[in-house]
Amino acid sequence: CPVPQVWEGYNAVRCVRAMVGDSGAVGTIRGDLSVHITRNLVHASDSVETAQREIGFWFPRDELVAWDSRDRDNIYGL
Template identity: 50%
Template structure:
């Protein structure tokens, strides 16, 4: 089982797409183990995007991510990081395939609705920025046996 941080970004929240996006993840069988509506502060943005702080585009990125609340989620599932990134589609909504979240709802490179961790190390770091251990809920849903075999 793998976990990934998901941020439904300000454009997703403002466009009232939260439910439609979350349903895509649930439909795929991913479990929500943490979720909250929150305001990203400039300090949190700097921690999250630490590798970009010195880049010329960073001020715009920070202004965007702090402009409105986000919904932070931790999703869990088999190969969750890859599966989530496949569901999202290409980073640019202009290049994302139809049927993906970005392909269906985004027509921008920056306004791409959702952030998802890009690997296990990033996921662990990012989850730690947004959630305490006590905010994550481990549970096995009653439908789990109908989503995957016991040996998966």
């Protein structure tokens, strides 16, 4: 059963793809948890443009909530 999520933040696509990793990359979701190279446990968009298109597959625009993190300044040093 898929559990779609939308993540946002500074370099979100790059950071999520680093966590997802390749199927053989130790310390990543795919590397540590995948059973077979052709059956991905998780999908991550490869660009902001792709993410915007793929978000539309799962969520109507009115279901997405804009919010400001209270830790934003601490995390990003703004």
